[in-house]
Amino acid sequence: MQGKKSYQKLAGFRDFSSKGAYLKLELIKRLRGVFESYGFLPIETPHLEYAKVLISQVDEKADGAEGADGTEADKQIYRFFDHGKRDVALRFDHTLPLARYVAQYFYDIPIPFKRYVVGNVFRGESPQAGRYREFTQCDFDFVGINKPEVDAEVLQVIYHSLMALGIKDFVIKINHRYLLDCLIKKLGIIEKKSKLLQITDKLDKIGHEKVLEQLISLEVLKIAEAKRWLSFIEQKIDNPASLKSLVKDSFGDVEGLDEVYNDIERVYSILDAVGIDDSKYIIDLKVVRGLDYYTGMVYETFLGGDKKLGAICSGGRYDNLIGKFSGQELSGAGASIGLDRLLSFVEHDVLAHKIKAPCQLLIAILDDESLLFAYKWADDIRKKGINVEVYPKRAKLAKQFKYAQKKKFLYLLACGENEREGGEPVLADLNTGEKIKFSDIKALVDGLQGRLDELER
């Protein structure tokens, strides 16, 4: 029997079954390991904030530059009045709560401030494939220093995070917002910047022709300019040197670009020094990043061959965001890993079987007298680091087998008169059907431990 509709979960929200929830927790454990290995430490902020904290960014963009992202975020935010009539809202990202946190504790935190956070965010958008109204974001940010070394570190963490999840086929696309700013200035259309970038950002989604059409019909660029812009943006760029010559060829001398080239070259030299395979990162001028607050390098990571999934890890440098709360100039750079998207990928991938199976041994109960024995054995076996469940009552062996299979146990040990009286216990391998007889329980536990160690290697 299914529950009534009003007793079901809300549309656009997700329940994670044991399999998904366990996988998610294991992935988070690996990500934490990578974040912490680079000196990022966790913080935790509430799911609820004053609405003003979350929408201030939008408010202050009422100069016409608000763009699709600002108003969209505003529309999507879960906002309401609490018991004390306070105007509150559920966080829709981790960056604004970070800005609020840095402002509130500025004199207590170390600067540079390197934090990660793993938690859920909420956006009331129309549910569609792969989009949810509540989802888990893993963010790491490096606040307080505006240097390409920081960007290089963020890129290293992205790289090692994905590798730690067993994902090997991916590419991190890099761009520089200030490069685009300079070029747009050179084109003489700085007042149309937001519109130009928003439309350009759609290249991957709606394609070259439609973007061209929009650029012209929305009067951002004239036909020839629009074509030149797109053909420039869409060029393949092999390395920082070729970027330089391409810009020179297309735009001649452009003011302000030395900084951009220095940033990119420095990032390349660091990534090279730490041995990151150069097929894993590439300069791609199409990577614009919707959000207005980016000011420096931006990055988006895509899985090889799986275009539908979109970017699984994005970020960049934002120079002015934190300061809006703290009053201080604090540049930040960081990235956000969308765990739910990754989960759907990893579930079908190689990683799964390298994760420790949570259900290792079920002790099946053949008669009432065996229960106490089973509990005692289970307690001893747990002390060896093995997960053991005791079926909590006598039942038909077939029923207990079925339970073990449904819950994906690796092994089963039936406990009845024979085992109680010191007869030879039998370990059933639930994957192969193999049955292994041991001289006694101690030998069985040793054998089981060896087999589990083998699996985890």
Place this chain on the structure above:
Amino acid sequence: MQGKKSYQKLAGFRDFSSKGAYLKLELIKRLRGVFESYGFLPIETPHLEYAKVLISQVDEKADGAEGADGTEADKQIYRFFDHGKRDVALRFDHTLPLARYVAQYFYDIPIPFKRYVVGNVFRGESPQAGRYREFTQCDFDFVGINKPEVDAEVLQVIYHSLMALGIKDFVIKINHRYLLDCLIKKLGIIEKKSKLLQITDKLDKIGHEKVLEQLISLEVLKIAEAKRWLSFIEQKIDNPASLKSLVKDSFGDVEGLDEVYNDIERVYSILDAVGIDDSKYIIDLKVVRGLDYYTGMVYETFLGGDKKLGAICSGGRYDNLIGKFSGQELSGAGASIGLDRLLSFVEHDVLAHKIKAPCQLLIAILDDESLLFAYKWADDIRKKGINVEVYPKRAKLAKQFKYAQKKKFLYLLACGENEREGGEPVLADLNTGEKIKFSDIKALVDGLQGRLDELER
């Protein structure tokens, strides 16, 4: 500079600094280990649910038995209309979402269904010492089997959870709601049951005299009866046998108690078989548990000597709750660990220094040329499982030392011309001030690894 008030966190909510958030994550890791070692698997449900899912329990108690808990929960719930005009609410516990989950996926889940969940719940109560409007609950529940073996397992998990957190001074108080039901029936005041239990539940908080006064003034019991009730309830009970004789002495023969005695004796024999120290659990008739949905054994855990903290882990058996959603009769038993309360205790306790320090080595940068070397070294050192942070730019050594101390690094390695050119590197122990010279970086890393291994042992 501090941010403006409207840019601060909401009152009654918490920010966790790196120290607190890291400790919390480490505690959760240990709890997960215990839960999984008994066959409990994680699930995840949304923070938001249809309000009806969360308040249905309250609605259905409109027979006058609603009591303080029901109406309180109702008042405290964060409830609002979403973009689609749905009546939604933030969860205030994990039990009602569990009931909804079991109903919705009844044919997909294994029965018995053993799940744990670690997540935040929300209650808009007046903030006071140790009470927050958002807090983390770690619940584990065992659904589908109504046998004392299940209660015994819940108690084992409570015991091992606290031990895993390094907490050794605690006692689990056990009672049986059905025992109280039978006694109240015998007293002939079953229609006053809810009131009697609610007032009795306050014994620890407001004391004997005030409870006695309320029982009389609210006309639950007459003076002599009230005194008899309290003196019975407050007796020290050494074991199941003494419970039996105390009941006999106070109430004579009472119908229905065989089941209660069997449950308690069975639990005692299992806890004894698995070697749980019998000073860690005790029968205490004062443990009533506010919530109306408990029907069988109930448990509350208290830390020794720290009465102010209240119960840190409570639970019990509920026979009718899940069925309200699923239509099926499904008994459940489980407990909930209040992580925030525990955290405040553990922070000042022995556990802290047994947890791996997240910040192990800071590489300080003495000149610009050293950065690339430092990044390369850091990358090599991380491969040995050591957490390393590189200070991202040249700065005064004193400044970098201060940063290392603020972030509680264990060691610091300064990198300048000497180290770059193959001179002997020096490892500074930031706790002792000791400086250890090594022949080269490789030797330093080996030495560091040995020292870190020592710390974790």
